[in-house]
Amino acid sequence: MRFCFSLLALLSASAAWADTIPVSSKVTEVTMYPDSAAITRTAEFQISAGKHRLVxxxxxxxxxxxxxxxxxxxxRQIGTVFRDEYAPPREFNDPRIEEAEARIDEIEQRIQAVKDDATRAGLKGAAAEVSIGFLRQLGENEGLADATPDALRDIARMISAEAETAGQTALDAEIEARRIERQLQELEDELDTAEQALEALDVESENRVFIAVEVEADEASEGAIVLNYLSGxxxxxTPVYDLKLETGDSPKLSIGRGAFVQQNTGENWxxxxxxxxxxAPIGQVSPSLLGTHYRWIEDPEPVALDSRVSSYAEPLVEPPVIIEEAGSMWSAETDDTGVTYSYGEPVSITTGAETLRLELDxxxxxxxxxxxxxxxQDEMAYRVVRFTNTSGEQLLSAEYAARYIDGTFIGIDKFDGLAAGEEDELGFGPIEGLQIRRDTLDQSEGGRGIISRSNQQVQKVEIEIxxxxxETWPLHLRDRVPYSEQEDLQITWTATPRPSVEDLDKRRGILAWDLEIASGDSRKIELETSLSWPEGMELR
Incomplete structure (x- = not known):
C-alpha cells in the first residue's frame, strides 16, 4: 500500500508538470527595417504553484x-520547446469571419435547393415527353381500325386532351428550367461576392509555429511572456517624398516626408x-575575408588601346549613405549604427494586402x-531647383518622390537623399519653350558630318538656344569634349564663347556655360575639337 501511495504521489507530481495551459498572444510592438521586422508579442497568464507548460x-x-x-x-523559466512542423492551425475567432462564412454556407444551401428544383423540373419535362410519345403511338395503333365512329371520337378527344396536358407540362418544365438557370447564375454571382468578402477579411495564414514555455512557480501567480523574434x-x-515647388518672386521648395509600410507576416497587426x-539586421554584419593575390607571367597578347580613351561617359559616383531624422508625430533616436523613428499613435496593418503610407512632416x-x-541628350531645357538643406536633418534616399509645380503634378523620380547642410539640385520637368539644338557641322561645306583623315579627326559643333x-531664364548648359591619357593621342578644342567651368565636378572633358537668356532671345555656342594620332594606329 505504501508503494501504491508513492506511485500515486509520483503520478500527481508528473501530472502537475504536464499541466498544459494555452496562452493567447498578440503583436504589441514592431520595429521595421528596410528588409525585415523585429516583432514583439505579449501574453498574460495565471498559474497555480508548481510546474506548467504554457503553449x-x-x-x-x-x-x-x-x-x-x-x-x-x-x-521561473525552465525551458522552451518550439517547432514549425505539426503545429496546430490558428483559431478563427473573428466574428466578421464567422459571419462571412455563415453567409457563404447559406448561399451554398440555396444553390443546392435551386439545383434540386431544376432536377424536379427536368423530371416533369421528361415524363411529359414520354406521355406525348405514348399518345402518338396510341393514335397510330392499327387496332383502332375496327372501332366505331363514336369510340374513335372519344379516343381522339382523350388523346388531344392528354397531349395538350402533357405538352403544357413540358412547356412549364422548360420555362421553369430557364427561370432556375437565371436564378442559379444570380446565386453563383452572390456566392462569388461572398467569397471575395471573406478573402478580404481572412487574409491571415493558417500556418503557425508551436512554442511551449515550461515554467515553475512557488505559489499561485500572474505573469506575462514577452516574445521577440525577427520576420523577414x-x-x-521605404521613404517617400512629395516635392512641391512654388514659383514666383521668392521660389520655395516644400519637402513632404512620409514612409510606405507593408507587412506579410501571415497575421494582421x-x-x-x-x-x-x-x-539592416539581415545584411552583412562582419568584415569580408581578404584572399591571397596570386600573380604570374606569360607571353604577351596584342594590346588594344586603353578602353578609357573611347569612353566619354561621366564616371559613376556612388550615392552617399544618408540617414533621416524625424519630426511631427515622430520621435527619433540616433546612434553610431543608425536611426530609429517611433510613431506617436498605434498602427494597424493587414498582412499581405495593404500598403500603409504614414506622413512624417x-x-x-x-x-x-x-x-x-x-x-x-535633350532637345529642350529642364527646370531645376537648387537648394540647401538647412533643416539640420538628414534626408534618406527614396525610389519615389512626386514632383509638383504650383500644385500641379508633373511626375515621379527617385530622390538620392541629402545630408544636413548639403546643397542639391532637383529636376522639375521640361521647359517647353526653351529649345535647344545641337548640330555637327562640316567645316568646308556647312553640311552635316565630320572631317576625318586616317590619323586626324576634326569636329565642329554648333549649339543653338x-x-x-x-520670361528670362538663367541657363546652365553642359556639353563635353573627349580627353585622353595617351601622349600619342593629341586632343585640342576651342569654344566660343568660352565655358564658365571646365572639368565640371572634376569630371574630365565636361564643360559648363552659365548664361542668361531673355524672353525671345537666342544664343549660339560653337565648339571645335581636333584629334590627331600617329599613322598606322586606329582611333577608338
Whole structure:
C-alpha cells in the first residue's frame, strides 16, 4: 500500500508538470527595417504553484525561430520547446469571419435547393415527353381500325386532351428550367461576392509555429511572456517624398516626408507601437575575408588601346549613405549604427494586402530656380531647383518622390537623399519653350558630318538656344569634349564663347556655360575639337 501511495504521489507530481495551459498572444510592438521586422508579442497568464507548460498561440510560421527570445515575469523559466512542423492551425475567432462564412454556407444551401428544383423540373419535362410519345403511338395503333365512329371520337378527344396536358407540362418544365438557370447564375454571382468578402477579411495564414514555455512557480501567480523574434518575409518600409515647388518672386521648395509600410507576416497587426529603423539586421554584419593575390607571367597578347580613351561617359559616383531624422508625430533616436523613428499613435496593418503610407512632416526651403540643358541628350531645357538643406536633418534616399509645380503634378523620380547642410539640385520637368539644338557641322561645306583623315579627326559643333517663353531664364548648359591619357593621342578644342567651368565636378572633358537668356532671345555656342594620332594606329 505504501508503494501504491508513492506511485500515486509520483503520478500527481508528473501530472502537475504536464499541466498544459494555452496562452493567447498578440503583436504589441514592431520595429521595421528596410528588409525585415523585429516583432514583439505579449501574453498574460495565471498559474497555480508548481510546474506548467504554457503553449503560446497565434505565432505565425514567418517567425525566424533562431532569433526567438523570451522574457518571463511571474514564474521561473525552465525551458522552451518550439517547432514549425505539426503545429496546430490558428483559431478563427473573428466574428466578421464567422459571419462571412455563415453567409457563404447559406448561399451554398440555396444553390443546392435551386439545383434540386431544376432536377424536379427536368423530371416533369421528361415524363411529359414520354406521355406525348405514348399518345402518338396510341393514335397510330392499327387496332383502332375496327372501332366505331363514336369510340374513335372519344379516343381522339382523350388523346388531344392528354397531349395538350402533357405538352403544357413540358412547356412549364422548360420555362421553369430557364427561370432556375437565371436564378442559379444570380446565386453563383452572390456566392462569388461572398467569397471575395471573406478573402478580404481572412487574409491571415493558417500556418503557425508551436512554442511551449515550461515554467515553475512557488505559489499561485500572474505573469506575462514577452516574445521577440525577427520576420523577414516581405515586411519592409521605404521613404517617400512629395516635392512641391512654388514659383514666383521668392521660389520655395516644400519637402513632404512620409514612409510606405507593408507587412506579410501571415497575421494582421492591430494597434501596434511602430518604429522604423535604418538598420539592416539581415545584411552583412562582419568584415569580408581578404584572399591571397596570386600573380604570374606569360607571353604577351596584342594590346588594344586603353578602353578609357573611347569612353566619354561621366564616371559613376556612388550615392552617399544618408540617414533621416524625424519630426511631427515622430520621435527619433540616433546612434553610431543608425536611426530609429517611433510613431506617436498605434498602427494597424493587414498582412499581405495593404500598403500603409504614414506622413512624417513638411520641410520648407528657399530655392533658386534655373534651367539646365544637356544638348547632346535633350532637345529642350529642364527646370531645376537648387537648394540647401538647412533643416539640420538628414534626408534618406527614396525610389519615389512626386514632383509638383504650383500644385500641379508633373511626375515621379527617385530622390538620392541629402545630408544636413548639403546643397542639391532637383529636376522639375521640361521647359517647353526653351529649345535647344545641337548640330555637327562640316567645316568646308556647312553640311552635316565630320572631317576625318586616317590619323586626324576634326569636329565642329554648333549649339543653338532659343527662348520662346515669356520670361528670362538663367541657363546652365553642359556639353563635353573627349580627353585622353595617351601622349600619342593629341586632343585640342576651342569654344566660343568660352565655358564658365571646365572639368565640371572634376569630371574630365565636361564643360559648363552659365548664361542668361531673355524672353525671345537666342544664343549660339560653337565648339571645335581636333584629334590627331600617329599613322598606322586606329582611333577608338
Amino acid at each position: 503560446l498561440q497565434g505565432v505565425p510560421n514567418t517567425a525566424t525561430l533562431e532569433t526567438l527570445r523570451i522574457d518571463l515575469t511571474g514564474a 518575409w516581405g515586411t519592409s518600409w 492591430t494597434d501596434v507601437t511602430l518604429h522604423l529603423s535604418t538598420l 513638411v520641410l520648407n526651403e528657399p530655392g533658386e530656380v534655373m534651367a539646365r540643358a544637356v544638348p547632346m 532659343e527662348n520662346l517663353t515669356g
